Amino acid sequence: MVRRSNLDLTFSSVGSSSLPNFAVKSLQTTLLNWYDQQGRDLPWRNTRDPYAIWVSEIMLQQTQVKTVIPYYERWLQAFPTVSDLAQAELDRVLKVWQGLGYYARARNLHKAAQEITRNSNGIFPSNVEQVLALPGIGRTTAGGILSAAFNQPLPILDGNVKRVLARLIALEVPPAKALNLLWQLSETLLEPEHPRDFNQALMDLGATVCTPKNPECDRCPWTFQCQAYHLGQQSNFPMRETSAPIPHKFIGVAVIWNEAQQILIDKRHPEGLLGGLWEFPGGKVEAGETLAECIKREIQEELGIEIAVGDHLITIEHAYTHFRVTLNVYHCQHINGIPQPIECEEIRWVTLEEIESYPFPKANIQIIEALKTFVASQVS
Incomplete structure (x- = not known):
């Protein structure tokens, strides 16, 4: 006291x-x-x-x-x-x-x-x-x-x-x-x-x-x-509560390209964290999984399609209020199947130019910037 x-x-x-x-x-x-x-x-x-x-x-x-x-x-x-x-x-x-x-x-x-x-x-x-x-x-x-x-x-x-x-x-x-x-x-x-x-x-x-x-x-x-x-x-003062360790999640993220050089994005359900925003699909890496295995599984579960996981694009560290994430982002190629919004609100194929008109979370904006740099390097 x-x-x-x-x-x-x-x-x-x-x-x-x-x-x-x-x-x-x-x-x-x-x-x-x-x-x-x-x-x-x-x-x-x-x-x-x-x-x-x-x-x-x-x-x-x-x-x-x-x-x-x-x-x-x-x-x-x-x-x-x-x-x-x-x-x-x-x-x-x-x-x-x-x-x-x-x-x-x-x-x-x-x-x-x-x-x-x-x-x-x-x-x-x-x-x-x-x-x-x-x-x-x-x-x-x-x-x-x-x-x-x-x-x-x-x-x-x-x-x-x-x-x-x-x-x-x-x-x-x-x-x-x-x-x-x-x-x-x-x-x-x-x-x-x-x-x-x-x-x-x-x-x-x-x-x-x-x-x-x-x-x-x-x-x-x-x-x-x-x-x-x-x-x-x-x-x-003020006296502080004892805080628990902040969870850290490792996420595999797919930038999925089709033959028309369009990218697949999905819209989150309107409720919850980042609700209503568009994003690049992916999910949490499970125990014993490689990043490629995680991305393939998540895309099959979320969108019902088969993809090939290619080169690494970017790794992003991002902190939210109650947890941190590491986004491991990879280029992927659409192989088979018609994308379905199984675990999201909506899906769209868009060009890199069109993507600017969609609202994205902050971490995903870094992915878009990395994509622009990648495409520019391919042209030059």
Whole structure:
């Protein structure tokens, strides 16, 4: 148990909380003053359009601001309104999203836009219950949208905010074990007259000052109340869960050519990881299999055709949130059989030029680039 300093805050680890009114007011005032001077100028903060703010909130889930900005601007050019997004084909939606990762976010945006268009004529709802009923929107996202767009006094609790609050009270368990307490604290601290600015300030504090490593406490407006700071143990908070080793999968991937120099690609089912994206077929190497044996088996199981495995094209290392993959990619020749979408949504023969119009996962884009280099070398 961490020994606490003699501060105005008194909290139990996972139970109820109490915070004197003067402490709340001081925290609110100092944070808003800091935000007025230090807050980031971000494109979605220059609008009150709930649709544009919704898009930003979804894109910012598990993705850094600097990565999001060009995607956000490109998205709004492609789909400037809810109705434009609702009417778009999913393939186009995923193509615009391509490279941002966590593709369920794009699928949920598309599905939710269709619901909004169907139920409220394309007008984004201002009622929190209606917002929470939309696909892909939880309590933090709803609070972020409605506070930013309509200045509604709704709390948030994203990763940055959890870290700030855990350090503020020197939370003695990992945040995942104290979510009710952290929600209560976020709601208690929320400045009711300026919830838009307060929530944005809280996120900025975590993103730019109270960072996971080496927090810049000399720039923080809350050090006067921060338990972790006064204990000199900022790096020990938030406390972490014990994590299991990350699985590593070895995948055999086939670039299948036919006699017309077309390449076979397949579309994943719409649900699950990378749902709705196109890819080069293949699968996991089983125990005792060679890569060639794996690729032949997978293609027979997935597409019902016979292939000859040829030369190695490229090996790609790629990491997802909960596992890593090594993609071993080989040129293959179609030998016999008509391809069938046995374990996928759809299949197509395409030229290397045509392939650019299809949305692919990030790792598969590297395969396409390797193919371009290979074809160019054959011509020269």
